[in-house]
Amino acid sequence: MTATLDRLESTIAARRGADPESSYVAKLNARGMPKIAQKLGEEAVETVIAAMRGDKAELTGEAADLLFHLMVLLGASGVPIADVMAELDRREGVSGIAEKNSRPKD
Numbered sequence: 001m002t003a004t005l006d007r008l009e010s011t012i013a014a015r016r017g018a019d020p021e022s023s024y025v026a027k028l029n030a031r032g033m034p035k036i037a038q039k040l041g042e043e044a045v046e047t048v049i050a051a052m053r054g055d056k057a058e059l060t061g062e063a064a065d066l067l068f069h070l071m072v073l074l075g076a077s078g079v080p081i082a083d084v085m086a087e088l089d090r091r092e093g094v095s096g097i098a099e100k101n102s103r104p105k106d
Ligand SMILES: N=c1c2ncn([C@@H]3O[C@H](COP(=O)(O)OP(=O)(O)OP(=O)(O)O)[C@@H](O)[C@H]3O)c2ncn1[C@@H]1O[C@H](COP(=O)(O)O)[C@@H](O)[C@H]1O
Pocket: 011, 012, 015, 022, 023, 024, 025, 026, 064, 065, 068
């Protein structure tokens, strides 16, 4: 999964300055953060609707759209996907401790 996202991150970075007529990534970036954020929100809603319908094929497609648009937003914001992964890894460690602390004491 990480390799796929790393590759996508590189592709998005390479396409950002391309011709907006021929590149969707360039077109979105040219329209700025409000448009990128709006698209991410739309894809999130479409993902939720697909999940509620219980259609796994539709959900798979919408989830891919959602992840792609999140990657575009992170790229435009200068946040590397490696930082997001590192935060998730950190939380994995933290949640173990939180779980332990939430257990009733003898
Ligand atoms: N993964 C994707 C990807 N997923 C979805 N999309 C595009 O996201 C758009 C979403 O469709 P919508 O109808 O919601 O959007 P729209 O009508 O084009 O835009 P609006 O009018 O809503 O602003 C479609 O144009 C899809 O083609 C993607 N476009 C590009 N990629 C990746 O990005 C790479 C670079 O793409 P280009 O920048 O186009 O070269 C590609 O090789 C792919 O790997």
